[in-house]
Amino acid sequence: MSTKTVLKSQTGFTLIEIIAVLVILSCLAAIAFTKVEAVSATASHSVIEDAVSKLNTREIMIWTNLKLSDGGWVEDAAVFSQMSFNLGPDYHWGPQPDAGGGKLHFKSEAVALDRNPSTATSSARWRISVNNT
Secondary structure: OOHHHHHHOOOOOOHHHHHHHHHHHHHHHHHHHHHHHHHHHHHHHHHHHHHHHHHHHHHHHHHHHHHHOOOOOOOHHHHHHOOOOOOOOOEEEOOOOEOOEEEEEEOOEEEEEEEEOOOOOOOOEEEEOOOOO
16 A cells, blocks of 8 residues: 555544634633633622521520520620621621621622611521612
8 A cells, every 4th residue: 555545545624623613612611701700709699698697697596595594685785795706717807897787708709797686585687788888
């Protein structure tokens, strides 16, 4: 068998086919990138909502312990003074939270939180501020 016969029987991709595949892959990458950004924003919001849930759970536990103690619930300040605001290394408060709420930062996102004080019949409640600035 001669060398010319071997070369004629080889097949491969043309330059046009390779460019078409690269264009298709570029389009898919652009679509995937925008989807990843959207998922990332949704995940950050979910993490903040989870942090608010943790704060509410802590408030309920402290309020319940005070209600069941010999002295009982006296005032919201007693509940607030026992709160732990450490939510992990990715969170920080700026400035420190007070009895009315605070600004919670998660990585690069910051969210204003409101706190409704506890009463003799219900624990305090944290929520994301409606006027979130």
